Amino acid sequence: xxxxxxxxxxxxxxxxxxxxxxxxxxxxxxxxxxxxxxxxxxxxxxxxxxxxxxxxxxxxxxxxxxxxxxxxxxxxxxxxx
Amino acid sequence: xxxxxxxxxxxxxxxxxxxxxxxxxxxxxxxxxxxxxxxxxxxxxxxxxxxxxxxxxxxxxxxxxxxxxxxxxxxxxxxxxxxxxxxxxxxxxxxxxxxxxxxxxxxxxxxxxxxxxxxxxxxxxxxxxxxxxxxxxxxxxxxxxxxxxxxxxxxxxxxxxxxxxxxxxxxxxxxxxxxxxxxxxxxxxxxxxxxxxxxxxxxxxxxxxxxxxxxxxxxxxxxxxxxxxxxxxxxx
Numbered sequence: 001x002x003x004x005x006x007x008x009x010x011x012x013x014x015x016x017x018x019x020x021x022x023x024x025x026x027x028x029x030x031x032x033x034x035x036x037x038x039x040x041x042x043x044x045x046x047x048x049x050x051x052x053x054x055x056x057x058x059x060x061x062x063x064x065x066x067x068x069x070x071x072x073x074x075x076x077x078x079x080x081x
Numbered sequence: 082x083x084x085x086x087x088x089x090x091x092x093x094x095x096x097x098x099x100x101x102x103x104x105x106x107x108x109x110x111x112x113x114x115x116x117x118x119x120x121x122x123x124x125x126x127x128x129x130x131x132x133x134x135x136x137x138x139x140x141x142x143x144x145x146x147x148x149x150x151x152x153x154x155x156x157x158x159x160x161x162x163x164x165x166x167x168x169x170x171x172x173x174x175x176x177x178x179x180x181x182x183x184x185x186x187x188x189x190x191x192x193x194x195x196x197x198x199x200x201x202x203x204x205x206x207x208x209x210x211x212x213x214x215x216x217x218x219x220x221x222x223x224x225x226x227x228x229x230x231x232x233x234x235x236x237x238x239x240x241x242x243x244x245x246x247x248x249x250x251x252x253x254x255x256x257x258x259x260x261x262x263x264x265x266x267x268x269x270x271x272x273x274x275x276x277x278x279x280x281x282x283x284x285x286x287x288x289x290x291x292x293x294x295x296x297x298x299x300x301x302x303x304x305x306x307x308x309x310x311x312x313x314x315x316x317x
Contacts, residue, residue, distance in 0.1 A: 013236070014263070016192060016193070016194050016195070016196045016263075017192065017196065020196055064145070064149065065145075067146060067182075067189055069237070069241075070189055070236060
């Protein structure tokens with residue numbers, strides 16, 4: 001099954017990249033109030049049990065894919081288990 | 082005094098993408114150490130290693146987050162227990178990033194607030210002089226040492242910062258008006274609670290001779306070598 005992980009800068013964390021993109025979008029004439037930039041990780045996971053897979057991916061996020069000091073993450077699953 | 086204790090052995094791990102390891106070796110030898118580059122694939126530090134210096138660079142291409150991949154190198158599995166047993170570990174720039182990602186130092190290094198790579202001399206203020214890394218300084222000394230990084234914006238949330246302040250773990254701060262990267266509380270260098278692991282963004286190994294613009298970095302490295310000499314003497 002496929003897991004998609006969205007890693008985002010936490011609320012309140014300064015995101016200079018997002019600010020630069022926000023400024024650029026405004027230069028192009030788009031009415032944008034805020035832009036935040038994160039990261040997408042697609043994983044192909046071998047798992048027979050959905051809750052087991054979720055727990056496993058959660059551990060991946062905590063140990064490597066996100067830095068809990070500054071980033072939050074969301075996990076989405078697609079496909080059959 | 083034996084030769085080993087007189088010129089203590091400092092190990093400088095080299096990761097794919099490290100680029101300040103030779104400068105680190107040269108600077109450490111200049112201030113009286115024997116310094117040995119150790120490839121990241123080694124699972125053990127050389128025998129008689131009295132201190133470890135993690136050098137600057139771009140280990141593993143800064144993939145994912147700076148330092149996030151290097152911490153899985155075999156050599157880091159030796160550096161972790163070495164640090165936990167009280168061994169002296171200094172992380173410079175990318176070395177600092179690796180130590181935070183490995184959980185050996187608090188906080189995290191983020192992209193510079195300006196989003197620009199910064200390469201210039203900065204003045205840093207010494208906040209603690211009772212550490213193996215700062216014994217030759219006095220609190221309030223201002224050292225001129227260059228920085229060169231794109232991701233040196235140290236961050237800790239308010240609770241962590243208060244805890245570190247309380248434990249006196251902030252060792253170096255950028256002097257007023259000098260903060261090159263937007264680091265919280267002007268933090269340029271932090272240590273662990275025990276004080277045997279230090280990370281800093283400025284590069285002391287690039288400031289060891291007036292010809293280079295400053296010799297202030299040698300003060301920090303000499304302090305480390307003094308301490309390494311003592312620890313080597315106790316090993317013999």
